[in-house]
Amino acid sequence: MHLILVDSSPAQRAFIASALADRAARLSTLGCADAAAGLVTTSAGNNGQGSADGITVLLVNCAQEEASGLALLRRIRANAQFATMPAILLTPAVSDGALEYLIPAALELGARYALPDDGDAEALRFVIDALRDDAARNATRADETAGGRRQLRAASFAVRSLDDAKCLAPVLAAATSRHSAAVLGISELLINSIEHGNLGISYARKKELMLQGRWREEIERRSALPENGHKRVRIRLRRTADGAYIQISDEGPGFDWRQYLEFDTRRANDPNGRGIAVARMTSFDSLDYLGGGNVVVARIKAPICSKDTKS
Known part of the structure; x- marks a missing residue:
């Protein structure tokens, strides 16, 4: 599994990288959406349509300002080749009203999970394992x-x-x-x-x-x-x-x-x-x-x- 992590916080990137070190064969950590979009287009592999080990998963922090995480998902989904790439949204500490917009919008763009950005390592590992299981179950010829x-x-x-x-x-x-x-x-x-x-x-x-x-x-x-x-x-x-x-x-x-x-x-x-x-x-x-x-x-x-x- 190749995990692409997009988060503007160096501390958060370090925490998630440590939490998921044993879950991903390759882990790319990036601080901006533009760099992530470029990496996705060059290393997305089979986008979950083949073996569980070969999938690329996008983990993106949806910053409240400019909704950069949503913009990245929208940009990636515009390319049919990446329409089914598994994505996980990390939501910042915002009001319930903001979450009511962010989470449905992310799901509409194909995010599989939405998790609070609260340092819960177990939750992160759980959803990564779930995505791996989904890929294994849905691997088709x-x-x-x-x-x-x-x-x-x-x-x-x-x-x-x-x-x-x-x-x-x-x-x-x-x-x-x-x-x-x-x-x-x-x-x-x-x-x-x-x-x-x-x-x-x-x-x-x-x-x-x-x-x-x-x-x-x-x-x-x-x-x-x-x-x-x-x-x-x-x-x-x-x-x-x-x-x-x-x-x-x-x-x-x-x-x-x-x-x-x-x-x-x-x-x-x-x-x-x-x-x-x-x-x-x-x-x-x-x-x-x-x-x-x-x-x-x-x-x-x-x-x-x-x-x-x-x-």
């Missing part, structure tokens, strides 16, 4: 899947485990017009349906499990229970002239999905709770929950003048 599977017009699937979800997400994403962005959002929706829907793990319980490093262990334990053995998450893919529609249904009672469509600053320090908001803003053109919340439909528009949509 895009060249092998994009050809034949993009011709799918309609298909149905069922998954039970996290490994099932890991295998299916790139297949579904390959049937859309933007594979790299879609696979992250699809993975998030599938995992949510498994853990929260079919296995009944609450938000608070997941937070506790993640902080303890026992989340996957609990998933496997609950999956092995007799009452959960028959449960499946069911997926329907439908492609039309205007795009791809992916419907995901679980066997749970549903949940209050409305509070998760937008990022809530009250959850800013939690290790979970931002996936739906990030998926809605970065992976899909629309995301609609039906009924009680145990059915969700994601839509990705077809590209303009796509030959594939004319057949």
Whole structure:
């Protein structure tokens, strides 16, 4: 992993470099956004689309003055090659009103996490580990899947485990017009349906499990229970002239999905709770929950003048 850290404070750069020294094979520390933008364009590698060890992660302090961190993210996202690069936002000590602007704006630009700039080394290490795990889970062989599977017009699937979800997400994403962005959002929706829907793990319980490093262990334990053995998450893919529609249904009672469509600053320090908001803003053109919340439909528009949509 190559970690690019952008922070105007030499002391903060030294602290973060020390905290993450054992997490990154390469660590670049920079004091200004212009230098970071140049480094990203020359050393971004595979931007998280290959192995976990090969990803480049951008860690940027969003200074209140001039919102330089947001400007850097916006500049990088303008280049399609870096559209899916994982980014972490460090927020300065500002008012709640400022955070209500900074954090949603960063998420809309594709930041995966927003953390307070308060010297919490454990939180930093946790999110870096989470990004590494995400990269490993979402590593795909895009060249092998994009050809034949993009011709799918309609298909149905069922998954039970996290490994099932890991295998299916790139297949579904390959049937859309933007594979790299879609696979992250699809993975998030599938995992949510498994853990929260079919296995009944609450938000608070997941937070506790993640902080303890026992989340996957609990998933496997609950999956092995007799009452959960028959449960499946069911997926329907439908492609039309205007795009791809992916419907995901679980066997749970549903949940209050409305509070998760937008990022809530009250959850800013939690290790979970931002996936739906990030998926809605970065992976899909629309995301609609039906009924009680145990059915969700994601839509990705077809590209303009796509030959594939004319057949």
